[in-house]
Amino acid sequence: MTSIKQVQVTFDCAEPERVARFWCEVLGYVVPPPPEGFATWDDFTRSLPPERQGASFACVDPSGVGPRLYFQRVPEGKVVKNRVHLDVRVGTGLVGEERLAVLEAECARLIELGAVRVQLLLADDENESCLAMQDVEGNEFCLD
Numbered sequence: 732m733t734s735i736k737q738v739q740v741t742f743d744c745a746e747p748e749r750v751a752r753f754w755c756e757v758l759g760y761v762v763p764p765p766p767e768g769f770a771t772w773d774d775f776t777r778s779l780p781p782e783r784q785g786a787s788f789a790c791v792d793p794s795g796v797g798p799r800l801y802f803q804r805v806p807e808g809k810v811v812k813n814r815v816h817l818d819v820r821v822g823t824g825l826v827g828e829e830r831l832a833v834l835e836a837e838c839a840r841l842i843e844l845g846a847v848r849v850q851l852l853l854a855d856d857e858n859e860s861c862l863a864m865q866d867v868e869g870n871e872f873c874l875d
Contacts, residue, residue: 739799740817743809744868747788747802753867754800756844757819760790809869818861818875826859834862834874841874 744750754760762772769775776784786804791797821837822830831851838848841864849863849871862874 737798739801741801741803742870743805744802744870745804745808746785746868747804748785750866750868750870751788751790751800751802753844753846754802755790757841757846757866758790758792758797758800760797760800761793763789763791813871816870817872819872820875822859822861822875826854830854830860834860837874838862838864 742750742754751762755762765772765775769778779786788802790800792799819837822833825833834851838846842848845867847865847869849865852858852861852863854860859875864872864874866872
């Protein structure tokens with residue numbers, strides 16, 4: 732029998748806290764409590780060697796259902812399209828103009844947070860409409 736595994740989604744990025752806080756706003760996630768013995772994440776960060784300060788950040792689904800998101804600083808910038816991306820499911824069950832209106836409303840909200848609209852992909856014989864976007868560091872995701 733195969734056991735069910737938990738997954739964590741990891742983002743390579745230049746500014747882990749900035750990208751994490753963007754995704755908290757997108758998904759309704761929260762920053763978990765700091766490690767035991769530290770009153771705040773700032774206290775914990777100051778306890779690290781300078782080269783590790785700001786090197787990672789995380790956010791979690793407050794309901795405990797969704798995967799933990801982990802953001803790690805890497806030296807190289809993003810240069811190619813992601814091979815894996817998140818689909819943010821805001822239009823589930825909706826079709827036509829009603830779906831487009833929901834996608835556009837969420838797109839406008841995310842643009843205010845620093846996201847970039849890339850392309851509206853209209854419904855075809857196999858898929859409903861979705862909106863391709865990029866987060867604050869250019870990582871692709873879709874509003875679906």
